[in-house]
Amino acid sequence: MTNLQVATLTKKITYPNKGPxxxxxxxxxxxxxxxxxxxxxxxxxxxxxxxxFQPGQFNxxxxxxxxxxxxxxxxxAADHTSIGHTIRFVGNVTRAVSRLKVGxxxxxxxxxxxxxxxxxxEGKDVFIACGGVGLPPLRPVIYHIIHNRxxxxxxxxxxxxxxxxxxxxxxxxxxxxxxxxxxxLTVDRGDSNWTxxxxxxxxWFYQFRIDSHKTAVLTxxxxxxxxxxxxxxxxxxxxxxxxxxSLERNMKCGQGSCGHCQLGPYFVCKDGPVFRFDALQPFxxxxxx
Amino acid sequence: xPNDRRPEIGGTISIQKQAFDIxxxxxxxxxxxxxxxxxxxxxxxYEPIESLNDLPQGYVTxxxxxxxxxxxxxxxxxxDLIPGSQSWKQYLFPPRLDLLTLxxxxxxxxxxxxxxxxxxxxxxxxxxxxxxxxQIQDKAFLREDFNxxxxxxxxVKVFILAVNCLHPAGTCFCASMETGPRVKDGFDLxxxxxxxxxLLTIGSELARNLLTGVPFELxxxxxxxxxxxxxxxxxxxxxxxxxxxxxPDMILNNLDNPYWQEIAKRCLSCTNCTxxxxxxxxxxxxxxxxxxxxxxRRERVWDSCFNPGYSYVVGGNTRPTISSRxxxxxxHKLGTWKxxxxxxxxxxxxxxxxxxxxxxxxxxxxxxxxxxxxx
Amino acid sequence: xxxxxxxxxxxxxxxWFRELSKEHVQKIAEISNLRLVKAxxxxxxxxxxxxxxxxxxDGRVGLxxxxxxxxxxxxxxxxxxxxxxxxSVTPNIRQRTAGATAVVDxxxxxxxxxxxxxxxxxxxxxxxxxxxxxxxxxxGRLLVTRLQLLDMFANPETKNA
Numbered sequence: 001m002t003n004l005q006v007a008t009l010t011k012k013i014t015y016p017n018k019g020p021x022x023x024x025x026x027x028x029x030x031x032x033x034x035x036x037x038x039x040x041x042x043x044x045x046x047x048x049x050x051x052x053f054q055p056g057q058f059n060x061x062x063x064x065x066x067x068x069x070x071x072x073x074x075x076x077a078a079d080h081t082s083i084g085h086t087i088r089f090v091g092n093v094t095r096a097v098s099r100l101k102v103g104x105x106x107x108x109x110x111x112x113x114x115x116x117x118x119x120x121x122e123g124k125d126v127f128i129a130c131g132g133v134g135l136p137p138l139r140p141v142i143y144h145i146i147h148n149r150x151x152x153x154x155x156x157x158x159x160x161x162x163x164x165x166x167x168x169x170x171x172x173x174x175x176x177x178x179x180x181x182x183x184x185l186t187v188d189r190g191d192s193n194w195t196x197x198x199x200x201x202x203x204w205f206y207q208f209r210i211d212s213h214k215t216a217v218l219t220x221x222x223x224x225x226x227x228x229x230x231x232x233x234x235x236x237x238x239x240x241x242x243x244x245x246s247l248e249r250n251m252k253c254g255q256g257s258c259g260h261c262q263l264g265p266y267f268v269c270k271d272g273p274v275f276r277f278d279a280l281q282p283f284x285x286x287x288x289x
Numbered sequence: 290x291p292n293d294r295r296p297e298i299g300g301t302i303s304i305q306k307q308a309f310d311i312x313x314x315x316x317x318x319x320x321x322x323x324x325x326x327x328x329x330x331x332x333x334x335y336e337p338i339e340s341l342n343d344l345p346q347g348y349v350t351x352x353x354x355x356x357x358x359x360x361x362x363x364x365x366x367x368x369d370l371i372p373g374s375q376s377w378k379q380y381l382f383p384p385r386l387d388l389l390t391l392x393x394x395x396x397x398x399x400x401x402x403x404x405x406x407x408x409x410x411x412x413x414x415x416x417x418x419x420x421x422x423x424q425i426q427d428k429a430f431l432r433e434d435f436n437x438x439x440x441x442x443x444x445v446k447v448f449i450l451a452v453n454c455l456h457p458a459g460t461c462f463c464a465s466m467e468t469g470p471r472v473k474d475g476f477d478l479x480x481x482x483x484x485x486x487x488l489l490t491i492g493s494e495l496a497r498n499l500l501t502g503v504p505f506e507l508x509x510x511x512x513x514x515x516x517x518x519x520x521x522x523x524x525x526x527x528x529x530x531x532x533x534x535x536x537p538d539m540i541l542n543n544l545d546n547p548y549w550q551e552i553a554k555r556c557l558s559c560t561n562c563t564x565x566x567x568x569x570x571x572x573x574x575x576x577x578x579x580x581x582x583x584x585x586r587r588e589r590v591w592d593s594c595f596n597p598g599y600s601y602v603v604g605g606n607t608r609p610t611i612s613s614r615x616x617x618x619x620x621h622k623l624g625t626w627k628x629x630x631x632x633x634x635x636x637x638x639x640x641x642x643x644x645x646x647x648x649x650x651x652x653x654x655x656x657x658x659x660x661x662x663x664x
Numbered sequence: 665x666x667x668x669x670x671x672x673x674x675x676x677x678x679x680w681f682r683e684l685s686k687e688h689v690q691k692i693a694e695i696s697n698l699r700l701v702k703a704x705x706x707x708x709x710x711x712x713x714x715x716x717x718x719x720x721x722d723g724r725v726g727l728x729x730x731x732x733x734x735x736x737x738x739x740x741x742x743x744x745x746x747x748x749x750x751x752s753v754t755p756n757i758r759q760r761t762a763g764a765t766a767v768v769d770x771x772x773x774x775x776x777x778x779x780x781x782x783x784x785x786x787x788x789x790x791x792x793x794x795x796x797x798x799x800x801x802x803x804g805r806l807l808v809t810r811l812q813l814l815d816m817f818a819n820p821e822t823k824n825a
Contacts, residue, residue: 018400019389019391019400019402020389020391020398020400022397022398034819064391064393064398064576064578064585064587065576065578065582065585066576066578067574067575067576068574088603088819089819089821090603090604090819090820090821091603091821103396104396105396105397105398131816131817132816132817133817160817161817162815162817162818166817188812188815188817189737189738189739189812190726190737190738190739190741191735191736191737191738192726192728192735192736192738192765194738195703195724195767195768196741197724197741197743198726198727198738198739198740198741199740199741199808199812200808200811200812202811203804203807203808203811207743221816221817222816222817224811224814224816225811225816228811248602248603249600249602249607250599250600250601250602250607252572252573252574253572253574255434255435256432256434256435257429257430257435257437257570257572258571258572258573258574258592259570259571259572259592259594260571260573260592260599260600262617262621262625264541264620264625265625265628265629267629270434282541283544286544286545287545287613288607288608288609288610288612288613289544289607289608289613289616289617603820604820604821605820
């Protein structure tokens with residue numbers, strides 16, 4: 001007769017194996033009226049102790065019955081006790097998150113994606129230009145720089161928000177200044193109490209002395225802001241290889257499999273979200289691409 | 290005395306057509322579900338078959354943009370027709386699949402995913418374009434950094450009996466895409482149907498074992514020549530052609546060309562093309578919770594870049610228009626796919642042409658775009 | 665109160681003025697004066713007659729509009745080297761459409777608008793350079809205003825509501 005291996009053909013398999021990794025909400029920090037930071041800790045202490053991420057990466061947060069959302073990690077990569085996710089309540093999943101309380105449990109997958117190139121930036125000046133919810137994915141970079149301050153040159157944070165009370169992490173700004181990070185703020189519209197800049201993030205580039213040979217620009221925020229920041233950076237002769245951008249697209253799997261997050265040849269979840277701008281140049285300005 | 294003579298791997302033998310049923314029953318005995326072309330509801334589907342009787346004998350297909358007809362012309366062959374809307378993708382990458390089931394227990398959710406049998410499929414009648422499509426999906430689902438466990442579990446068990454096409458249809462262009470009509474590799478058995486016999490090329494040890502005791506003859510040079518000439522003719526009889534020498538660049542350099550708006554006037558964004566395409570792999574994961582909120586099932590379903598919600602981001606949609614979505618599909622299939630996976634995403638099967646209700650023809654659109662680009 | 669040389673010196677710190685000839689700088693300095701301002705000092709109000717065009721040397725000047733039920737909305741801050749009150753140099757004379765308040769202590773140059781218009785009429789070379797510069801200022805301001813208009817940091821859900 002034949003000598004086919006029958007046994008292997010009908011092997012019973014359970015998939016996808018162990019199911020979601022559960023994490024508990026340990027703290028909720030209200031940042032603004034519609035943005036909060038959720039501090040998550042894996043239910044399994046060994047998992048929490050061994051979890052590592054790089055600045056710029058994201059996790060997929062799962063609310064059973066509702067779905068998953070890709071959330072940038074906004075906490076210090078050197079802090080292994082819990083993982084901070086700054087979330088703005090805008091969609092089904094995030095709005096459901098807004099109803100959660102300390103002690104509630106969510107599923108957590110990650111970390112995914114590419115990271116801000118903190119190693120390659122050593123020795124350079126770092127110019128961070130961001131606005132709105134573009135600051136959370138960059139906050140881990142700020143922490144990394146603070147922990148390794150002597151490895152970096154001049155560091156500037158140019159950060160904008162809609163109004164003064166929508167500026168985030170304001171309680172930390174002083175500590176950042178003390179760590180020799182030049183914190184420069186701007187708002188889209190001010191009131192008589194605001195004595196800072198009023199205007200949009202890209203317009204303030206002219207105020208800074210930027211050495212185009214050794215400055216890297218990191219930017220994140222609404223894509224239109226990113227576009228104009230890049231115009232300014234290029235106008236200051238910063239080469240596209242020294243401009244880094246974090247993009248956002250519809251992410252479902254986080255692993256470059258489901259196809260949703262594609263931008264041209266790139267899967268934003270796997271080849272991004274942090275991109276070097278020269279890689280994006282052919283596709284970035286194509287409308288609706 | 291049992292005939293233990295076995296053909297060599299790489300060799301081609303010929304068997305009488307009735308002996309084919311022995312192969313099918315051997316496969317079933319070994320636990321395979323033999324899936325093959327079958328006529329149901331006046332159309333061609335891939336479903337379990339048991340013998341040659343279940344195969345569509347004496348049929349050809351007439352395929353044009355937006356048109357598919359099964360024509361019975363009374364000849365005796367089984368594999369002259371060209372596949373219909375279904376492809377093998379639905380077996381390796383099921384349209385609907387439960388990823389996990391969770392049950393609420395107080396504050397926590399407990400995993401209750403039942404064990405699942407991974408089916409063992411034997412695909413009977415895999416065309417060259419379909420074989421290429423499976424190999425393309427392999428690249429998408431089986432990666433070093435991410436290996437889809439569902440696809441993997443099914444794929445390693447699959448037995449492939451491929452078929453060389455001798456009678457391409459009106460929308461076929463596998464020759465242009467260099468994927469056919471000859472099946473290159475990846476098969477356990479590769480068959481060419483002649484009038485009196487089936488020629489079988491052995492592709493694996495598994496196939497060798499399968500054929501133990503099946504009466505066969507070593508093919509004569511005359512017979513092999515016949516098959517060769519049939520294949521050469523088939524390559525010349527393709528219903529469509531698509532020039533790929535300037536791709537992917539021609540498409541990627543013309544993303545702003547107004548011609549995309551012209552296509553958008555006709556395209557309904559109905560997602561037919563992505564469903565019938567044997568390489569499209571996009572999927573979505575949806576939570577289906579019961580009304581009382583005590584149990585939820587996470588389901589994986591096929592998705593399509595033509596779906597409006599596909600490119601939804603917070604505050605809007607990155608591809609709100611049909612022109613942007615059609616452009617995404619075409620510039621991915623014949624463009625960026627190359628950078629992602631090393632090959633084109635299109636195998637020239639023509640399904641998207643046949644099954645488009647608006648009669649949009651990918652080969653025509655590419656050549657029109659090329660013409661517009663040159664102006 | 666300030667002599668022309670002092671004003672010329674301050675003006676020449678501003679990059680655009682280095683494009684002008686010595687005579688042109690002198691001409692503008694002759695029709696300007698320097699002004700120290702204190703935080704909170706109002707330079708002009710909505711509805712005022714437009715008398716000067718200003719350039720910030722040091723400090724920050726906020727431009728506000730009063731919106732009924734909302735109060736004073738600050739929609740722009742002029743930083744060092746920036747021009748504000750530029751509409752006074754354009755041919756149609758109107759009233760101020762916004763108010764200007766010094767946000768912090770600072771130093772500004774006030775150029776008499778009518779005399780500047782006259783100087784531009786008499787010397788077309790100077791006129792061309794001034795208008796060219798103003799065109800740049802206005803273009804930049806327009807872009808910023810458009811970006812502000814897009815309200816890009818707003819929560820998209822509430823924005824569309």
